[in-house]
Amino acid sequence: MTNVIETRGLVKRYGDLTAVDHVDITVPQGTFFGLLGPNGAGKTTTLEMIEGIREPDEGDVRLFGEKVWPRNRAVLPRIGVQLQASAFFERLSVEEQLRCFADLYAVDHKQIDRMIEMVGLQEKRKTRTEDLSGGQKQRLSIACSLIHDPEVVFLDEPTAALDPQARRNLWDVLRAINDEGRTVVLTTHYMDEAEILCDQIAIIDRGQILTTDTPRNLITGLGSAYRILVSEGVLSDQEAAALPGVDSASLSDGTLAITTHTPSPVLAALAERDALQGLQVTGATLEDVFLTLTGREYRA
């Protein structure tokens, strides 16, 4: 499988700050790639260097094997970019905005209707972009970046301002795009989103890639315990602690919490005691991986 994106030793400095610090990213064609990291980690800067709108101080970027800096018009029709801050032509309606982008990419005007429907802006078709809500702007911006059916799509926090419906709709759209064999690169602060959508995840902090793997491997690699929650009264905490494979058990707020690294025998034992009513199992999530790797303190 060919790699559509390859960066080597990518560096970007702003004065004393090294915003991106020797980043190597390889994205094979058809991958759904997620770039995760705290605020200011360098996600946007990295993406923008790959897209060719920011000049790297060091290192090399290849998109489809081609250089992207300075502006390379050969690769531009093949990529679709939704920037973190959306920007539109002033005083144009949603429809006119998309029409302009359709013409800029020389694609059929049928795409306009398709895109409007795809991001659910049918009712706002004639509305000026200045009068759209934040989430609606975000959706229009995504529509503008997808109008020419690009081979690689870059989305910088596409779901940041979206309501739950729009968020799930966008997931469907992105999955469909990815199913057609096209590559998607996105950044997000929603770990559930990354876990559900991405094939590959890179976690970046202070400009450095900490790890790159599939969400599953990242989570199991953490080796953390499962928590099983049972309603109080079915069995006591001493009884629970005595079950095979249980690490610890404690009672609080009317709920018995059991921690274990081997959930199967514990669940079987609980089933025997008919204690499955209202039972909840929580495993480690991508969020735990993220917090473990990047720490819990605030970032600037």
Place this chain on the structure above:
Amino acid sequence: MTSFWALTRAQWFGFWRDKQNWFWLLAFPLMFLVLFGFLFRDAGASKSSLTQIGSVAIIDQLPAEAKAQFDNLFEVTKTDDAAAALEEVRKGDVDGAVEQKGNEVILHYSQADQVKAATVRGTLGAFVDGANVAMSGQPPTFTLKAEAAEDDSLKPIQFIAPGLLGWAVAMGATFNAAMPFVTWRTNKLLRRLRLAPMRTESLVSSRLLVSIAVAMIQMGVFLAVGVGLFDLKLTGSWWMAIPLLLCATIAFMAIGLIAGAISKTAEAASGIANVIILPMAFLSGSFIPLDQAPSWLQTIAKFLPLGQLNEGLLDSLVRGEGPGAALMPMVYLLGFAVVFGLIAARLFRWED
């Protein structure tokens, strides 16, 4: 090409739908035209006004040629009300009133305005003398034909309109180039457009087309108001103003692009554009004609693009010059556009 038209379309709507643009680029300069037009409506008119009481044979029976000359010098209104006519003279509403009793032609004039009185007396006297000579049947030995050096076509509106039009177009082209590029840089639209596979030139040329359209509208409205409301008379090859304004739009767009490139905010760009255009408009005779200005000022004006534009506009619109008169200003403006365009291209930035 599709991107060029896409950008032109988008920018045209963006411009058209902003009422402020129309105020500043059309209504505002037009206000000056109307104001100056009314203020100087009668100034410089070379005719004296004369009220004729009853029939005055010497005037009524002038031979055709002399009559035409007379009409060039006097604006005659006829009345039978002698008292009212005298009252008008006294108030200075007319320069004189004339009546004939037998062979005596009586001119009533007011001493309040000595110059006018003398003019009317002298001129009318000449006609009476002429009539006397004619009556004698002898051909006159000497003839004097008095004509004003400027003909009627150099009434104030004739230089007010071209000057203000030049200013309006210069202002329009400069702002139209400066503002959008700063705005698009600050709101990051330029970065987004940079990711679209269009040529950078389409971005600039589409803006230029919008500016040219605006300049043509400005010219159309200015000339329509001038001709319709203030008796502006277009002479000679007035249509040469079209290519002239085209060249001027390119030159001022280059200035605007530079102003936009060196400004961080739209407010700063607008300030810089104003600081360039407003003094230039004064120095180039957009508001006050330079004919009587000191020669050093006229020299400065020759080097200013707006000075060249105004000169070219005056030549083609009102001075009755042939199409060649606009060529030099056009060459100058294009040369200016090339030099400043290159500077603008060097200063161009996609983002701050």
